[in-house]
Amino acid sequence: MIIFQNVTKLYNGNGHGHETVALDDINFHIHPKEFISLVGKSGAGKSTILKLLIGEEPPSKGKVVVGSYNVNKLKPKEMPQLRRKIGNIFQDFRLLPNKTAFENVAFALEVAGRTQKEIAEFTPQALEMVGLKDKIKNFPRELSGGEKQRVAIARAMINHPDVLIADEPTGNLDPMNTWDIIKLLLKINELGTTVILATHNKDIVNSLGRRVISLEGGKIIRDEEEGKYILV
Amino acid sequence: MITTLSRIIKYGLDGFIRNGWLSMATIAIVFLVLIGFGGLIIFNSIANVILNDIQDKIDISVYFKLDSPEDEILKIQRSLESLVEVKTVEYISRDKALDMFKTQHQGDNTISQAINELDTNPLSASLNIKARDLKNYAVIAAYLEKEQIKPYIDKVSYTQNAFVIDRLKKIKNTVEQGGLILIIFISLVAALIIFNTIKLAIYSNRDELGIMRLVGASNSYIRNPYLFQGVLYGLFGGILSSILLTAIIYYIAPYFKAFVPNINGWNYYFSYLFKFALLQIFFGIGLGVISSYIAVRRYLRI
Numbered sequence: 001m002i003i004f005q006n007v008t009k010l011y012n013g014n015g016h017g018h019e020t021v022a023l024d025d026i027n028f029h030i031h032p033k034e035f036i037s038l039v040g041k042s043g044a045g046k047s048t049i050l051k052l053l054i055g056e057e058p059p060s061k062g063k064v065v066v067g068s069y070n071v072n073k074l075k076p077k078e079m080p081q082l083r084r085k086i087g088n089i090f091q092d093f094r095l096l097p098n099k100t101a102f103e104n105v106a107f108a109l110e111v112a113g114r115t116q117k118e119i120a121e122f123t124p125q126a127l128e129m130v131g132l133k134d135k136i137k138n139f140p141r142e143l144s145g146g147e148k149q150r151v152a153i154a155r156a157m158i159n160h161p162d163v164l165i166a167d168e169p170t171g172n173l174d175p176m177n178t179w180d181i182i183k184l185l186l187k188i189n190e191l192g193t194t195v196i197l198a199t200h201n202k203d204i205v206n207s208l209g210r211r212v213i214s215l216e217g218g219k220i221i222r223d224e225e226e227g228k229y230i231l232v
Numbered sequence: 233m234i235t236t237l238s239r240i241i242k243y244g245l246d247g248f249i250r251n252g253w254l255s256m257a258t259i260a261i262v263f264l265v266l267i268g269f270g271g272l273i274i275f276n277s278i279a280n281v282i283l284n285d286i287q288d289k290i291d292i293s294v295y296f297k298l299d300s301p302e303d304e305i306l307k308i309q310r311s312l313e314s315l316v317e318v319k320t321v322e323y324i325s326r327d328k329a330l331d332m333f334k335t336q337h338q339g340d341n342t343i344s345q346a347i348n349e350l351d352t353n354p355l356s357a358s359l360n361i362k363a364r365d366l367k368n369y370a371v372i373a374a375y376l377e378k379e380q381i382k383p384y385i386d387k388v389s390y391t392q393n394a395f396v397i398d399r400l401k402k403i404k405n406t407v408e409q410g411g412l413i414l415i416i417f418i419s420l421v422a423a424l425i426i427f428n429t430i431k432l433a434i435y436s437n438r439d440e441l442g443i444m445r446l447v448g449a450s451n452s453y454i455r456n457p458y459l460f461q462g463v464l465y466g467l468f469g470g471i472l473s474s475i476l477l478t479a480i481i482y483y484i485a486p487y488f489k490a491f492v493p494n495i496n497g498w499n500y501y502f503s504y505l506f507k508f509a510l511l512q513i514f515f516g517i518g519l520g521v522i523s524s525y526i527a528v529r530r531y532l533r534i
Contacts, residue, residue: 054446076451084448096440107440111449115235159447 002030002053002163002194007062009048009218022048024218026062030196032162035189037205038198039229040215046198049215050165053196054086055079067162084112087156087164087193091171093148095140095155101127102136105155112159126154130184146177153184163194170201178204205229236453244460247433255465258429261422262469262519263476266512268418270477272411273508274501278488279404281495286396292363292372293389295356298326300384305357308381312361315375317368322360329355356386366401419519426465426523430458431531441532455528462524463517470513477512478505 009023023045030036038046051057052064055071064071069082095104105126109119127136130150140148149169156164166185170178182204189195199205205212205228212227213220222230248255296305305323312321324332330353337343347354363369369390375381376388434441444454481501488497501508 080448080450082448083446088446094439094443094446096443107443108447110239111444111447111453113236113450113453155447 001032001065001067002196003063003065004028004049004052005063005065007052007059007064009045009052009057010060021218023052023059026218026220028213028220028223030194032194033189033192034211035186035195035208036197036211036213037208037227037229038196038213038215039200039205044215045218046215047167048218050167050196050198053163053165054088055082084159085162087153087159087161089149089152089156089164089166089169091168093140093145093152093172095148095151097140100137100139101132101143101151101154104140104151105158108155108158122158126158127151129157130154144177145173146180149173149177149181150184153181153188157188157193161193163196164188166195166197166199168199169197170199170204182208202229240453240456240460243457244464247437247457248461248464250436251429251433254429254432255461258422258426258465259468259472261418261425262465262516263472265415265418265422265519266469266473266516267476268411268415269515270473270508270512272408272415273511274477274481275407275411276404277504278497279400279407281500283400283404285494286400287366288362290362290366290369290390292361292369292376294359294361294376295386295389296358296384297386298354298356300357302357304384305359308384309359311381312359312372312375315372317363317365317371319362319364321362324358324360326353326355326357329353329358422519423523423526426462426520427527427530429465430461430524430527433458433461434528434531454532455525458528458532459521459524462520462522464520465524466516466518466520467513469520470509470516473516474505474509474512477508 004026007023007026008021011020011022026045026049038049040046048057052059052071053066055074058072066082067085069078069085071082074082096107099107102123106119106123109122114122124133124136127133130153132147132150132154135143135147138147140151143151152169153164164185169185170181173181178201185195185197186208197204209226211225212222212229214222214227214230302325309321309323312318330347333355334344334347361372363372373388376385441454478501482498485497485501488495
């Protein structure tokens with residue numbers, strides 16, 4: 001369960017005293033195993049919501065809860081535990097260029113303190129799940145955009161997070177690869193992981209037929225089950 | 233545990249090698265600090281050896297009046313020996329003094345004749361007192377002023393070494409204080425350079441650090457490789473400075489013999505070599521780790 005309760009986020013305008021309102025008194029709940037899309041123009045507040053979720057930024061007002069974690073009350077020490085419950089993928093993939101696909105995925109296991117034996121066992125499984133069994137030794141520069149994103153998904157999922165956050169995951173991909181990635185996200189969701197997808201892509205949102213939260217100017221203007229991408 | 237440790241070492245080494253030149257420069261400055269630190273320790277022990285040697289030659293001689301009974305003198309000797317400040321008291325009787333005088337001037341006919349012409353022994357009995365420490369001579373001198381002792385005493389003489397010792401001590405203190413200030417100063421410079429090195433290491437690792445944070449690496453997991461780099465700077469700096477100082481000592485030890493003939497400088501140093509190297513390495517590691525820790529706290533957004 002993810003809860004945003006009266007959340008306001010202000011950014012300080014470089015000390016000039018001009019505060020920008022990124023989120024304005026936001027309220028919503030996300031139930032476990034939901035697949036929701038966050039839509040809105042640039043600057044509507046999508047990224048801010050995602051940053052608040054993983055505790056990268058604290059809310060100015062209100063409460064953010066992820067599962068049993070009250071995110072704005074977490075001590076720096078507890079933050080890593082929260083982040084292991086949340087997988088992340090991005091528009092720019094954020095793979096390490098000097099590591100192979102295997103090493104990129106294994107990195108997330110290393111960081112979580114898993115043994116070499118576990119790494120040797122789980123990493124190929126995760127890469128197989130995203131359909132990259134053959135490219136296990138390739139470096140990111142030897143992979144297509146879609147393949148890179150699939151490596152990123154394997155990395156995000158390898159610690160079995162409760163929530164997967166996808167921030168414009170298809171922004172750099174052609175339509176074919178886009179659909180592959182979306183199908184993968186749906187499959188992950190079916191296996192029991194909450195998926196939060198922030199996107200600009202109207203076609204995707206409309207064809208998903210899932211819950212859509214529409215943002216504009218830091219406010220929720222629409223929150224519908226089986227929603228559509230409608231922006232004025 | 234072992235897995236975590238081996239990863240800390242692996243990432244630490246990665247960073248160390250990736251910024252190779254910077255690591256070398258950092259080791260060089262740690263090395264300089266340790267040369268200063270080690271040099272000061274060596275100077276201090278050389279000065280102490282020389283001081284002890286000279287101190288050993290210093291004493292107070294108390295000459296007694298010719299009519300002082302030997303019993304009283306021996307009593308005074310015993311009372312002096314019971315003082316904590318006193319190391320040894322040597323009694324030289326009138327006869328012994330005369331014998332010593334005669335042997336000393338054996339070849340000198342005028343003096344021998346003059347002595348032979350006297351029908352009494354003109355020399356006084358004396359006590360040679362050595363103190364445990366230089367400071368104690370004042371206490372002993374004061375003790376000799378006491379009512380029961382003073383009437384028997386003819387005169388008290390200090391050897392002139394006291395002046396030399398005082399000078400030597402002053403030089404030693406000045407060098408130690410100056411050296412300490414210098415070491416603190418270069419330690420600060422070293423810390424700043426280590427700051428900078430770690431800052432650059434963090435900068436060149438920023439992608440990995442971002443992903444580490446994202447996938448939930450614990451803070452210590454992110455921090456420890458940099459602390460390990462600090463350990464490496466100290467370790468290598470310490471080893472290098474120990475080697476250089478040992479080489480220097482090896483070459484200057486023969487000259488040291490001119491000051492203190494009864495001590496072999498090289499053997500003396502060699503017996504402390506292990507402790508000395510360990511001390512240097514620990515100091516280096518301490519400096520490296522503390523500087524790295526502060527740098528990581530400042531530059532690593534955890």
